[in-house]
Amino acid sequence: MTDEEGDRTGGVEGIESGAVDVDAVREALVSWYEDDHRAFPWRETDDPYEILVSEVMSQQTQLDRVVDAWHDFLDRWPTAESLAAADRSDVVAFWSGHSLGYNNRAKYLHEAANQVREEYDGEFPRTPEELSELMGVGPYTANAVASFAFNNGEAVVDTNVKRVLYRAFDVEDDDAAFERVAAALMPEGESRVWNNAIMELGGVACGKTPRCDEAGCPWRQRCHAYETGDFTAPDVPTQPDFEGSRRQMRGRVISALKEYDELSLDDLGPRVRVDYAPDGTYGREWLRELCSDLADDGLVELRGRDGQTVARLRR
Known part of the structure; x- marks a missing residue:
């Protein structure tokens, strides 16, 4: 295990310590699944x-x-x-x-x-x-x-579920860790709906190429990968298209605001893109749209101050 892999224990510790709101996580996923999911005939039978x-x-x-x-x-x-x-x-x-x-x-x-x-x-x-x-x-x-x-099973831990847990809760790439987190998340006596729901999440929203926004992933606001823009996973070791992507830019916004608390768009811009120019293609309007998306996801707050737009992390 590399040093980086060894550091990926936040998901396990967070769930076990109560830092993760497990009830909210469960409710969000089950509601998302029950509202709309792929209609396979074997899901209609017991x-x-x-x-x-x-x-x-x-x-x-x-x-x-x-x-x-x-x-x-x-x-x-x-x-x-x-x-x-x-x-x-x-x-x-x-x-x-x-x-x-x-x-x-x-x-x-x-x-x-x-x-x-x-x-x-x-x-x-x-x-x-x-x-x-x-x-x-x-x-x-x-x-x-x-x-x-x-409705008498344990939490499913397949490749798709591992990918979801690795990305969402920063779980280390270790079978025992995946099993512990999966078991802690599954509501007792609800294996039918829960296992269907989390496998649907991995198949529809959190595939090797993530579709977080398009699929309306219910865990976006709690997801480590969505916050940082790093969507690697045990079965997705590299992402050659990550450099310069919107996911990368989102991650840079979050990282900068963690360091500086709050920044005007023009102060934030150069920390997100080296080619930032207020009136350019990657300028103030581009950055405002990016930050607005993060605000819609509950991650960032935007407000006016002295004629400028200021961004900060949502408290």
Whole structure:
């Protein structure tokens, strides 16, 4: 671990010490998700078999491509019982014909259906530990089925969730740290909505290329990356397009105001861009618009003083 990585502990300490308003974080994310989210059919069911099929199909396959295959699969084998009774070669042929890749997953899904029929009397196990006993069902899939079918899972920690936590709460790139923060954030007994919501955040707003403003990220005002303009993450090690970007300029505004408390636009400008010129392309109007965006996000205050616009961090 580098010195820089070792310093990224603020997210863990902040949440554990109460410096982060966890209730506000939870409410913001769940409200954002419930107001508008991608409509995938497996989000409209709590049938563990249907959810398991979606989870297995979604492994390394884009979700939009899974929708038709999921419907076709369930039309042919609508229950675990019907899948268990099917010829395994037919299941594999379906998998291959729909270009779902890794035909072993079809074999494992067929075997898992047999286990449910023969070992569990046709009733799906309900806990992540029990679900992990099914063929081909690893810890992530087991937890997903427990969460979305039975509301009985733990906090999901996948690549998307790690990216969100790393950026939003400055969590170090360490699996134990991610798991601690994810567990601390998830409301007790709410794994279904919470895990759907935080994965949606990673998929829609906080992807490798962030869409904070476009997607209306509910954590913008609390996000370390949004404040600093540094959107690197464990799976996004470098950002070649960061230099000169609006994100970088936002970060420079925040850094300057942290150092100087308050500055007029013309005093702030040269600390944001070396080519700042009050009446130039990157001048007073450009900077006022940039600061106005930060004000809309609740990070900066703008006020008039002696005929000038003065910026300061919001208290």
